[in-house]
Amino acid sequence: MAIKVVHYEHQGHPAWGVVHGNRIQPLSEAYPSTADFVQYGIKEAQDSIVSSASLCLSEVILRSPITEDRQFICQGINYASHVRESGMDPAKIGFNTIFTKASSSLASAHADVVRPEHVRLLDYEIELGLVLRRPMTEPQEIRHDTLHDWLAGVTIINDVSARDIQLPQTQFYKGKSYRTFGPAGPYLVLLNASEWSRWSELHMRLQVNGNPRQDTYCGDMIFKPHRTLTELSALQNLYPGDVIATGTPAGCAARAPGKLTMWILKHLISEQEKWRMFIKKGTSNPAYLKPGDLMTASIRTDDGAIDLGEQRNRIVAP
Template structure:
């Protein structure tokens, strides 16, 4: 049975617990990071029982279950539907696109997010987040049936993106790393080996002001977790608690122009002119996030056996 880990503040002090419904079973640890919690208290996380759940969720302040000491690694264009809406061709991207977000952008699942004053094209991207259970040594080959050996669990990530920074400047890190641009949680859901096999069944949904925007299953990933972990292990070190966001499906605010417009832009307009037109058109697109908008994001299996909870993010002005 999945175990829902929650990080919260009680009277301003960060704590860890296991969530049972709307009640928290507090854990007797002051682990300062997600990595230390998973490395030193793994058995205790699985041993918590509903009878120990005595603290109402409403009495505490929610914190992100992935702390800011961890790496925040992302996969780009990992869903065919998102590639298509971006005006790209799947066959042109046979490789796994990897980038990072600043860990300082991580925030709680219900925390308000400030849209910076200079950002007009703020976009949303629901993603499944994978959290490392243990260090991944260089050269490790991870097989699909071995995910439980290397991964602790899953969480919801919203890869908020300033498209008018990311795309015209070619700055993924810069356009995606403003403070608050990484809502994570509300929970980190630990999975058994059998439950990891159900990863493709996880159903991602995101709505803005109650309007459905994204709706897809994790089965649609192009580069699955085992292959991605193997590739990352060949590049650099991964540590317990590190977060890997696995890409977003179609439904984002950003859209590619039509074929005729693409031809004109590619052959008759300079790069600078192209991006000025992109930003100008984007400002008239009501799908981009504005102060006052409310985002709801959920990931769960359709039978509810694995449920990562719900993110409720409000966009605010500076």
């Protein structure tokens, strides 16, 4: 059975615990980082029983289940629906787009997201986060049926993005790394081998002020988790507790212009003028986030057997 783990604060002290309904069984060790929990706390979490759940969820302050000392790696244009929404053909995506996001952007599943004063085109991206279980310090060939050997579990990531920084400046890192731009959790859900085989059935939903924006199954991914892990292992070292955000589906506020507009922008208008027009048009798009908006995000299988919980994040001014 999928195990819901929380990183929380109670009476001023950080701790880890296993969720049973609306109660928590605190684990015996505090585990300073996600790496420590993944390496030394999983067995205790697997042995957790409901009768030991002594703490009410409403009594704690949730923290991100991914601590700031971990690597925060992201995939871009990895959902066929999002690729089409961006004006491209999924069949022509020939490579896996990888970038990083500052781990200091990590925030709790219920934290406020601060929109910097100079940002006007603030967007949301619900994503499935994969959390490493073992070190990967040399190239590995990961198969779809061996994910459980390499991954501890999954969590919800909202890859909040300042489009007026990211796109005109071609700065993915800069446009996505402001503090609070990475809500994670509420749970780190530990999966066994049979549960990992169901990752494609996970149903992603994001709403803004109760209005549906994103609604897709994870099976829409172009580069599946085993392919991404294989590729990354040949590129860099990965360690327990590192997180990979695997891309977002259709429904973001940002939209690609039509083909005629794209031709005009490419051939008749300077780069500077093109992005000035993009930002001006974007400021009239009500789908972009503004202070006061409430994002809610959930990922679960339709039968509820694997449930990553729900994020609730309010947009606020500095």
